[in-house]
Amino acid sequence: MAVATFSQIDEYGFERPTTFDYKTYEDFMSKYLRILARRSKRWEELKESEKTRRTNILKRFVRKGIPITRRPIVWMSISGGQQAREQSNYTYLQLKERISNASINETIEIDLPRTFPDNIYFTKENILPRQLFNILSTFAHQNNDVGYCQGLNYIAGLLILATKSEEYSFWLLKVLVENILPKYYIKSMSGLLTDLAVLDELVEINEPILHRHIKAIGMPWAVTTTKWFICIYSEVLPIETVLRIWDCIFYEGSKIIFRVALTLIKMHKAEILECKDLADIVTCFKSMAHNPKVIDCHYFMSRIFKLPGRLSNKQLEELRNKHALAK
Amino acid sequence: MENMATRTQTAQRPNGSAQGKICQFKLVLLGESAVGKSSLVLRFVKGQFHEYQESTIGAAFLTQTVCLDDTTVKFEIWDTAGQERYHSLAPMYYRGAQAAIVVYDITNQDTFGRAKTWVKELQRQASPNIVIALAGNKQDLANKRMVEFEEAQNYADENTLLFMETSAKTAMNVNDIFLAIAKKLPRNEQASGASASGQGRRLAEGDTGARAAGSCCK
Numbered sequence: 001m002a003v004a005t006f007s008q009i010d011e012y013g014f015e016r017p018t019t020f021d022y023k024t025y026e027d028f029m030s031k032y033l034r035i036l037a038r039r040s041k042r043w044e045e046l047k048e049s050e051k052t053r054r055t056n057i058l059k060r061f062v063r064k065g066i067p068i069t070r071r072p073i074v075w076m077s078i079s080g081g082q083q084a085r086e087q088s089n090y091t092y093l094q095l096k097e098r099i100s101n102a103s104i105n106e107t108i109e110i111d112l113p114r115t116f117p118d119n120i121y122f123t124k125e126n127i128l129p130r131q132l133f134n135i136l137s138t139f140a141h142q143n144n145d146v147g148y149c150q151g152l153n154y155i156a157g158l159l160i161l162a163t164k165s166e167e168y169s170f171w172l173l174k175v176l177v178e179n180i181l182p183k184y185y186i187k188s189m190s191g192l193l194t195d196l197a198v199l200d201e202l203v204e205i206n207e208p209i210l211h212r213h214i215k216a217i218g219m220p221w222a223v224t225t226t227k228w229f230i231c232i233y234s235e236v237l238p239i240e241t242v243l244r245i246w247d248c249i250f251y252e253g254s255k256i257i258f259r260v261a262l263t264l265i266k267m268h269k270a271e272i273l274e275c276k277d278l279a280d281i282v283t284c285f286k287s288m289a290h291n292p293k294v295i296d297c298h299y300f301m302s303r304i305f306k307l308p309g310r311l312s313n314k315q316l317e318e319l320r321n322k323h324a325l326a327k
Numbered sequence: 328m329e330n331m332a333t334r335t336q337t338a339q340r341p342n343g344s345a346q347g348k349i350c351q352f353k354l355v356l357l358g359e360s361a362v363g364k365s366s367l368v369l370r371f372v373k374g375q376f377h378e379y380q381e382s383t384i385g386a387a388f389l390t391q392t393v394c395l396d397d398t399t400v401k402f403e404i405w406d407t408a409g410q411e412r413y414h415s416l417a418p419m420y421y422r423g424a425q426a427a428i429v430v431y432d433i434t435n436q437d438t439f440g441r442a443k444t445w446v447k448e449l450q451r452q453a454s455p456n457i458v459i460a461l462a463g464n465k466q467d468l469a470n471k472r473m474v475e476f477e478e479a480q481n482y483a484d485e486n487t488l489l490f491m492e493t494s495a496k497t498a499m500n501v502n503d504i505f506l507a508i509a510k511k512l513p514r515n516e517q518a519s520g521a522s523a524s525g526q527g528r529r530l531a532e533g534d535t536g537a538r539a540a541g542s543c544c545k
Contacts, residue, residue, distance in 0.1 A: 226386070226416065235381070
């Protein structure tokens with residue numbers, strides 16, 4: 001039987017690392033391509049209005065993955081990006097004309113070549129880095145509380161790769177930063193610190209033994225999970241898995257971030273419990289991205305709605321209020 | 328300045344020194360964004376250099392082992408994010424650290440100012456015995472220099488810091504600065520703090536890749 005061979009560059013332009021596990025990926029893709037074809041057909045069968053209107057049907061469809069070609073439109077519609085765009089007093093082009101602050105622009109310029117240096121669309125061509133600059137700088141100029149925060153470069157970069165639209169990427173970045181991930185990126189990063197404390201409590205509730213073990217080793221959550229939260233798993237997990245996570249985040253909001261975190265932690269419980277010190281545990285967390293169960297995004301996404309158990313927006317809000325007040 | 332360790336030699340496991348002492352030290356890198364903190368670590372740990380190193384979000388953790396006389400010194404290195412707003416996360420990385428490298432970019436005066444702020448913070452907040460080294464990085468760009476060597480040397484002398492100009496790109500002084508730190512660290516069991524559990528434990532190979540250059544286990 002012929003063995004499928006995969007290019008050294010993935011379909012989003014990322015060079016596969018020399019350590020890339022082609023066998024695992026091939027096993028996954030041989031199944032996943034069939035799933036993608038089936039999902040794509042199911043989406044075609046939806047009525048036109050059902051493809052973008054927030055209903056339980058669409059929520060279920062989104063959890064099973066938005067077809068790659070539909071992502072830009074569906075993301076815009078389910079996240080509120082389209083609404084923000086229509087209700088804004090200014091068009092993206094008008095906002096873009098305000099880019100003027102030299103200090104902000106300089107900070108962003110420094111990070112452009114440092115964003116996805118392993119992606120050919122960012123390194124071999126000039127178009128995407130320019131678009132990335134426009135999005136980040138336009139965003140920074142219209143939100144003084146956030147300005148430019150490192151990490152947004154990866155989010156905006158992946159938005160461009162997934163939507164192929166500078167304007168959509170801007171509006172999606174805006175709803176992510178301003179509505180979906182409250183106060184993560186402002187200068188005090190208070191929302192991030194709150195959510196790290198919330199994660200700690202959720203792990204304690206869900207996995208008390210694991211929690212005690214991590215505490216005994218003395219690992220602060222910020223050490224391993226700051227990047228998870230700030231980059232919304234981009235540059236952390238495999239790209240297919242990240243995009244499937246983002247599908248759900250745009251529909252269901254930031255609780256998905258906790259579902260993913262708790263699933264990763266629960267899935268690797270045995271490995272974490274074997275860790276003897278901080279070095280072990282950091283290595284363990286880093287290696288989670290290479291687990292075939294995480295690479296298989298379809299399987300992984302089905303787990304995030306089962307493994308962590310119940311997690312409602314109300315519960316999350318209560319925990320956030322508690323830990324925001326505690327500081 | 329002659330560079331003793333331009334190229335990282337390939338793995339030479341410090342088995343020969345297995346009977347010697349093993350000390351484990353926590354070292355943190357601090358400094359403004361894009362001065363080359365991650366590049367210094369990448370050069371020291373893997374002997375590599377990337378012209379465009381990805382910006383570090385939160386922090387990265389790596390380990391590297393060097394041999395000094397009869398002692399195996401294992402560095403647990405915390406490479407932190409440089410952007411000002413990540414500052415509030417920094418204390419958890421320098422808390423309990425036995426050593427710090429504060430990095431600035433010799434072509435950018437502002438980053439030297441920021442380095443001084445970090446030194447002040449460490450002197451106030453970190454453990455009193457912490458060994459602090461100041462690294463003026465990007466020495467390969469000396470033709471665009473904005474911070475004079477003497478200025479930084481005087482500042483380092485006044486504050487009893489180790490000081491070297493380094494280049495992660497050419498590898499100049501990279502191993503040397505880590506070795507100089509290792510030499511200044513107390514190598515008895517009590518002082519190596521976190522190493523208590525690491526004593527006698529097999530060294531983790533994980534991330535470390537090639538062992539430290541030149542200096543090791545002669």
